[in-house]
Amino acid sequence: MSDAARVNVIRLRLSAITQLFNSLDPSPFVGRDLDANAESFIMEWAEEHPAEGDFRLDIEVSQCDDVTAARERILRAIRAYFSEREQWACQGFRRLMREGRLSLLIGLVFLAVCLGVSRLLENQAPETGLVLLVSESLLIGGWVAMWRPMEIFLYDWWPLRRRIRLLRRLALMEVRLQLSAETGFPH
Secondary structure (H helix, E strand, C coil): CCCCCCCEEEEEEEEEEHHHECCCCCCCCHCCCEEEEHHHHHHHHHHHCCCCCCEEEEEEECCCCCCCHHHHHHHHHHHHHHHHHHHHHHHHHHHHHHHHHHHHHHHHHHHHHHHHHHHHHHCCCCCCHHHHHHHHHHHHHHHCCCHHHHHHHHHHHHHHHHHHHHHHHCCCCCCEECCCCCCCCCC
């Protein structure tokens, strides 16, 4: 089986469908938040699977009055939930990039001022230990001001991009529902 055709299966066993959703959320299924434990379980298993291939969520439930109707509602609810989480993660990524650009601008201006003052001190003031200390401190301070933009653009962005890709894959995953009395998931 090629990587593109690979399906990573996440299995979830529930007593009732209501366990899948946050009991404090009064919304109908489709607009409802997933239960924190269910979301955590799905996310942790998804993160353990390879970064390639599709996901499929197989839900086995002990009690359900109308499995056919529940299948479609659960599919829509899970897709809506993870799509919304993806949108939030994308907004967080855009905020981080805005913060990175602003931090870079501030850092560059501060670095330029520190370098300028340092050079001015070195050229205008007599070379004493204090002048050298202040001059070097300004250079170090200027470069320290670049720490945050470097951190954002080198390290902070890629875990967010990875999370966005994971949430997108979860939003598109196939969802299967069956009563636990049935024998195996349909293929």
